[in-house]
Amino acid sequence: MIQLELVKKVFPNTTVPAVDEVTFSINKGNICVFVGPSGCGKTTILRMINRLVEPTSGNIYVDGENILDVDSDELRRRIGYVIQQIGLLPHRTIEQNVGLVPRLLKWSEAKIKQRVMELLEIVGLDPVETAWKYPYQLSGGQMQRAGVARALAADPPIMLMDEPFGAVDPIVRGRLQDEFLRLQQEVKKTICFVTHDINEALKMGDYIVVMNMGKLVQKGTPMEVLSNPANKFVKDMIGDDRGVKLLDLTRAESLMTAVTEGSAAARDCSCFLDAIQPVKMALEVMMKNDSDVVGICRGKEVVGTLSWTEIKKHIHKISGDQE
Amino acid sequence: MNFELERFVEAMLDRSPPYILEHLQLVLIPLGIATAIAFPVGVLLTRPRFRRYTGRVMSIFNAGQTIPPLAVIAVFFPFLGLGYWPAVIALTIYALLPIARNTLAGLAAVPREVKDAARGMGMTEWQILSQVELPLSLPVVMSGIKTSAVLTAGTAALAALVGGKGMGAVIFAGINFFRMELILAGTIYIGIIAVLLDRVLTFVEEKMTPSYMK
Known part of the structure; x- marks a missing residue:
């Protein structure tokens, strides 16, 4: 768990605070995404949590402990850190890079070797192929994976990720995001994630913290931020396709009309969708099958129907709030 | 000035060789001292406290x-007089700059x-310097030492003027006696020494450069 209390940072020779009295907390096992334009202070917040930047005032607690009471090097070894530029040591092999923190923590060589191989596997790199290579021999996507593996190496409960997938093309980025979310289901880290991409924020975050000019503008779940933007800044950042984005976050089951298996309504459906899929997928299925209604299933059972009219009504309701 | 092949051969084979080791010493000792001073100073100057x-x-x-x-020898003359050591000091001072400058440049280029990631992983300042910054800047530092070596090899000829010996003795004898053969022989040997030093240090540099940089 991470808590920030009225944290403020004014860099030397500047008057405007880079981070201005920000307060929030991140619960254990959650991904909290900081999103905002460049210069909004999101990276500075991240770097204050592992003391790469010291706050001017305010307090930061990690697992209830004031981080100023912990030796900064010790603290950093307990916190995973991934940056956009990756920063793999160019003169060390991938094995040595991933094993960096365990070596600092003086694990036994055998244990380090085993852990590195295991991690490379986890992040989707072939251990036998990759371990002995130097960073320059990897592709951008592979380097990002190695960066994530290095941050996970000593199994830190907390991860700080500064635009970790920012340096790769959109296709690879999407794949890395999906894989990371799947990985997070298993490892349940407490994660601070920085991005300037609102779509990435909505996709990755359990919570979103919107920042602008050093100030916290809004915090909430992606659903809350989307359906109830705090001001024009947040609304502009989300973009004009707010309704569609919401459909991406809304599960089909939350809008469906419940029906019973074998009923006439259920039998009328020519196409089906799993209940936990987003409403956006329902639209996709409808379009593909040239149908106005889709059956919603849990397992093999049809539990509801979702029609184009219902979706339209829903969008209209959200857009109605907007004006 | 005349040039006679026979005398030139004699100068090359008999007169000059005894000075080779002397000259090498006159290059390597100042180079060693200069490295021992300029390298740590260069490293210190990149640390936040001394920047x-x-x-x-x-x-x-x-x-x-x-x-x-x-002129350096002239400055030190009252304290050290003439001879070998004043020459060594002058050459050392001369060799400092390329090494210090390349140390700074090498560290700045990391x-x-x-460095940020290394610090973020929890490496101490000393670990970052010794395990990240120095290995990565070593090739640039080495090329500074190489520059100094070649520079000193040439400049060391002047040591003979203050009684510091070296291959310069052959050249200045040639100048004093109007003997082109001696001047040429001395110059050629200095050239050879410079080239050899350059080759040896290039070899060392290549050995030190990790494969990823080649």
Whole structure:
């Protein structure tokens, strides 16, 4: 768990605070995404949590402990850190890079070797192929994976990720995001994630913290931020396709009309969708099958129907709030 | 000035060789001392605590190179007199700048994000310096030492003027006696020494350069 209390940072020779009295907390096992334009202070917040930047005032607690009471090097070894530029040591092999923190923590060589191989596997790199290579021999996507593996190496409960997938093309980025979310289901880290991409924020975050000019503008779940933007800044950042984005976050089951298996309504459906899929997928299925209604299933059972009219009504309701 | 092949051969084979080792010494000792001074100073000047002195210290090193070695000897003459050691001191001062400058440049060229990531992983300042910054900047530092070596090999000829011996003795004998053969032989040997030093240090440099940089 991470808590920030009225944290403020004014860099030397500047008057405007880079981070201005920000307060929030991140619960254990959650991904909290900081999103905002460049210069909004999101990276500075991240770097204050592992003391790469010291706050001017305010307090930061990690697992209830004031981080100023912990030796900064010790603290950093307990916190995973991934940056956009990756920063793999160019003169060390991938094995040595991933094993960096365990070596600092003086694990036994055998244990380090085993852990590195295991991690490379986890992040989707072939251990036998990759371990002995130097960073320059990897592709951008592979380097990002190695960066994530290095941050996970000593199994830190907390991860700080500064635009970790920012340096790769959109296709690879999407794949890395999906894989990371799947990985997070298993490892349940407490994660601070920085991005300037609102779509990435909505996709990755359990919570979103919107920042602008050093100030916290809004915090909430992606659903809350989307359906109830705090001001024009947040609304502009989300973009004009707010309704569609919401459909991406809304599960089909939350809008469906419940029906019973074998009923006439259920039998009328020519196409089906799993209940936990987003409403956006329902639209996709409808379009593909040239149908106005889709059956919603849990397992093999049809539990509801979702029609184009219902979706339209829903969008209209959200857009109605907007004006 | 005349040139006689026979005398030139004699100069090359008999007169000059005894001075080779002397001259090498006159290069390697100042080079060693200069490295021992300029390298740590260069490293210190890139540390946050001393960074503000960088300009001042570098201008001292700069001055060391702009002042002719003979003038340096003149300055030290009252304390050290003439001979071998004043020559060594003058050459040392001369060799400082390229090494210090390349140490600074090499350390400055270590990518920021690499240092940032290393710090973020929890490496101590000393670990970052010894395991990240120095290995990554070593090739640039080595090329500074190489520059100094070649520079010193040439300049060391002047040592003979103050009784510091070396291959310069052959050249100045040639000048004094109007013997072109001696001047040429001395110059050629200095050239060979410079080239050999360059080759040896290049070899060392290549050995030190990790494969990813080649």
